[in-house]
Amino acid sequence: MERLIAAFSDLTGTEGVIPLSLAYAVCIGSLLGFITVYAMFAIWMERKVAAHMQVRYGPMETGGWHGWAQSVADALKLLFKEDLFPRDGNKLLFFIAPAVVFCGVFAGFIAIPFAAGIQIADLDLGIFFIISIAAVEVVGVIMAGWASNSKYSLFGAVREAAQVVSYELPSATALLVPILVVGSFRLGDFNAYQAQHGWLIFSGPFMWIAALVYFIASLAGCKRAPFDLPEAESELVSGFHTEYSGMRFSFFFLEEYASMFVASILMATLFFGGTTLPFNLFDLGNWGDYADAGRLAAQAAAANAPADLVAQAARAAAAVGPFSDLGNILAAHLGIVVLLLKTFFFIFVQMWLRWTLPRLRVDQVMAMGYKYLLPWGLFAVMGTAVWETYAA
Amino acid sequence: MGSIRDYFANITGALTTTAKGMGVTLRHFTSEPPITVMYPHERKWVPPTTRGKHILEQDKCIDCHLCAKACPVDCIEIEAEHYGRILEWKQFSIDYKKCIFCEFCIPPCPVDCIHMTTEYEMATDRNDDMVEDLLTWTGLRPEDEAKITGEPTEFQKKQQADDGGKAGGKDKSALIAQIKARLGKG
Amino acid sequence: MIDFMFMLFAGITVLGALVMAFHESIVHSAFALVAALFGVAGLYWTLGADFLGGLQLLLYVGGVTVLLLFAVMLTTRDTMRLSLFRYVLMAPVVGIAGFFVLRAYNGVEAAIAATGHVPGDPQPTTQAIGEMFLAPDGYLLPFQTVAVLLLLVLIGAVTVARRGQETTP
Structure with a gap:
């Protein structure tokens, strides 16, 4: 990101706000583009995976080869639908709700x-x-459920909020x-640690x-999957996005697939190596x-660091990135490919689970969250703390 | 409340049944080919006794209206003019919006001229197209006109030329005399 | 740049607070509270307290406001309109007076000066906070005391909730 700002700065010949906002505009714009294209692809993938798991074909006609353009056609259809609004x-709030939900997930892509x-x-x-940002959605x-002025929407929204909030606990735990093992919140540090020490999933039995x-x-x-009470309610009864039509409805769909992507990419980065291959090939x-840049920066940030160390740290920080030579460029792009392959594998597993398992009742959902997942999560944390202190 | 054993049994049960289910879906996904019949490109086999659209052997039909009377929903409309035994056809239509494909119209026909085929693809987007006229010709054919007017048809002219009007070239007058004698001239 | 972001988040906070205080509909007020708390999180970020801003989002926006919204939405009727115009003059007076009272307490300014913190150059605080919590000569004892207190609160809440269930078979 710093490189991009510097590049824009050189391009426009100014400092400060202008290259900064240009760099941010480019990054956010490309990320938004990526998310929408990915969502369309993911919906197609979901339909094909669901179909083949049910021994049938999915979309086959639209666009020729296995209906790849089906999502594009659906998006166009949604664009042309009438924009409904419940009478009272x-x-x-009705207009803001899809935006809040989507921004809550989209902001997670920043890190x-x-x-x-x-x-x-x-x-x-x-x-x-x-x-934290996932808590904002x-x-x-709730806003969507309330603004729809419909009992079913409200109950669907309340149930969904209860489910998501309850499962934030075992998720964070x-x-x-x-x-605990890596010792930092920074996602880059996870990748760097796994590049040095091998995939985290293999370090310790509690992983x-x-x-x-x-x-x-x-x-x-x-x-998703067995916990799709809010969506299933929308098939059977209603749900918080009942009264939404057309493009507003598609915002909720985008949000679902974007949060699937975030969950999968976190799974891949934190446990399965991120961009690295098994032996850091x-x-x-x-x-x-x-x-190296991180290590030097930590040394330079210590009080009274000598000036040349600070300068060296600054140079190392600037050198990080795919622009130094061809090897780096190739490594970066192949790393992105590997990361995306892992992410799509986990997305496939999420879809696989959706089309295998029946839906859980709300009391089963709550029981699972508090009685099964949270205690095992805490057990894993305590076990890892002991393991890290004495064994590793 | 439930005991500790139930708790762990729940966990192992959930994991094993999920794994079994995922195995089934994986098998479907990887090795079982889809069983869908891709409709516009392929069609499913229908048995030959399937009741579909009707066809009419128009030259056999004697305009008795038995099929129209047998129809439970009155969807057959027949109209023809009689010239002795010769029929001048106006209409023989079946309204497929009403037809329930029950095949009640087929057995009553005394000359076995109406049949049901296995054709079932009749979708259209206009109401009027659903009323099918089964006639091959309307009005009078040339041979019908010939029968009415008494003018010999092409075939009859050829016969005349061949054997003088006696079918097969045989002389039937002796046979006719025998029959008249047996019937006692009555 | 940081000044601009500070102004932006301060504006969001103040606007949210004003809407929350003066709007008739209680549900709109609740959602305006969400905006105000989000603005506070932004203020934390611009002032360099990144971990605190994240916690603000997670706990307040994600937890407290959800609880508040449940309570408001499931118990309110549309006729519940609040009229707070009586307090229009009193609230700012109390707020500003409180600000000066806090400023008068010498310890606050001295403590800020002692950290050597330069306002325009925020440093990551997570590690520092963690070390402070776990250092024996830091805040370890208060941290553990609060943890025990939270445990007591949790047990008490479960007990109170379960008491209502004893009557049902």
């Missing part, structure tokens, strides 16, 4: 690294920020386990429990440079 609904230096913001608060859902707990809790947080993603 709350106009302002995710696709390779060293390819990140919108290398937040020190990385994963904690993602967890609950407010949007399970995420504590890799955080498997934590990974499983996090995966299940993230399914509930995305309102080829140093995909350039995390070696990143780790």
